[in-house]
Amino acid sequence: MRILHLLASPFFSGPAENVALLAQAQRAAGHEVTVAVDRLRKEVLAEEPAAPRFHALGLLDEGGLELSVKSPPWRMWRDLRRLKARSVDVVHSHFSHDHLLARWGRPAGATLVRSLHAPRSLRSSLPVADAYTVPASSLLPRLEAKGKPASVLPALVDARFEPAKDRAVLRRELGLTGAPVIGMVSTFQPSRRHGVGVEAFALYLRREPEARFVLVGDGGLVEQTRQQVSALGLSQAVTFAGYQQGDAFARWLQALDEVWLLGLGNDWSARAAAQARACGVRVVAVNEGALPDLADVVVREPSPEAVVEAAMSRQMAPVNHPSNAQIAADILSLYSRVRPAR
Incomplete structure (x- = not known):
């Protein structure tokens, strides 16, 4: 099949990494796959730009689509005409802008699949598509009740996420001391509840005085969180690792004993939980999106008290997360199920 993914974002964050891994797995299965991204916004502050990363992976679509919510109407119209002229079997759209474009610019004979990456996209005015994907099994019934063909698109995991060969050596290299080492790995924004995490760690430290807390990421609430850490007298036990990506991010994750995932952003597939599990890191998480499917304890x-209760339970849960190849096979099967009806 000839598959075109539409991803109207200039950032290699949120669903972008999942789309990249899915496209790679689909290509490895023998299909022709490209990904079109926002080509208008090139100055991306504090986050990794998407276009260079997709280009490096050999996946960047060069069909002339600007694919940006910031495009003026006449350039959106140009995108629509260019998409309509394409020769592809499947258009797989990932954001609302993509789906608007694909809804009216669908190439002749192409199947249209829409991925919903967060529940806010699952509304009564859901635009028409041949099939849909959702990031968590808990969202499937809402589509099935509407009679819509749908499948779960779980988090795909890059091969770099594996248990550390020597965690003690890795921690020394990263300047980490003490144990257990607990982390939060997410953008500093309200939905991720860093404030709750810091308060929980203050309580946890009373019971585990050698524990250390690692905060990986950046965002608008970093300074507020630093002030909270200082006010609670936790500065010696907390490390702000900053924004990490690629191999560096994997190393910080591998160094942890446990990760606290206390909220999700715009990608409910809970990729960080899947990555942590692949690294052999225990996952303590709230009941959002796909987190319950990947957590050792929910x-x-x-609240800080509930986080500490869950962390101290030491509960471990087996998780049989599908491989990237299996996830790609399931999505390809979804494409095939709806294609004959066209």
């Missing part, structure tokens, strides 16, 4: 409510 926090009953997003």
Whole structure:
């Protein structure tokens, strides 16, 4: 099949990494796959730009689509005409802008699949497509009730995420001391509840005085979180690792004993939880998106006391997360199920 993914974002964050891994796995299965991204916004502050990364992977679509929510109407119209002239079997759209474009610029004979990456996209005015994907099994019934063909698109995991060969050596290289080492790995924004995590760690430290807390990421609430850490007298036990990507991010994750995932952003596939599990890191998480499917223990409510209760339970849960090849096969099967009806 000739597959074109539409991803109207200039950032290699949120769903972008999942799309890249899915496209790679589909290509490895013998299909012709490219990914079109936002080509208008080139100055991307604080986050990795998407176009260079997709180009390096050999996946960047060169069909002339600007694919940006910031494009003026006449350039959006140009995108529509260019998409309509394409010769592809499947158009797989990932954001609302993509789907608007694909809805009216669908190439002749192409199947249209829409991925919903967060529940806010699953609304009564859901645009028409041949099939849909959702990031968590808990969202499937809402589509099935509408009679829509749908499948779960779980988090795909890059091969770099594996248990550390020597965690003690890795921690020394990263300047980490003490144990256990607990982390939060996410953008500093309200939905991720860093404030709850810091308060929980203050309580946890009373019971585990040698524990250390690692905060990986950046965002608008970094300084506020630093002030909270200082006010609680935790500065000696907390490391702000900053924004990490690629191999560096994997190393920080591998160094942890446990990760606290206390909220999701615009990607409910809970990729960080899947990455942590692949690294052999225990996952303590709230009940959002796909997190319950990947957590060792689910926090009953997003409060500091409940986080500590879950962390101290030491509960471990087996998780049989599908491989990237299996996920790609399932999505290709979804394409095939709806194609004959056209």
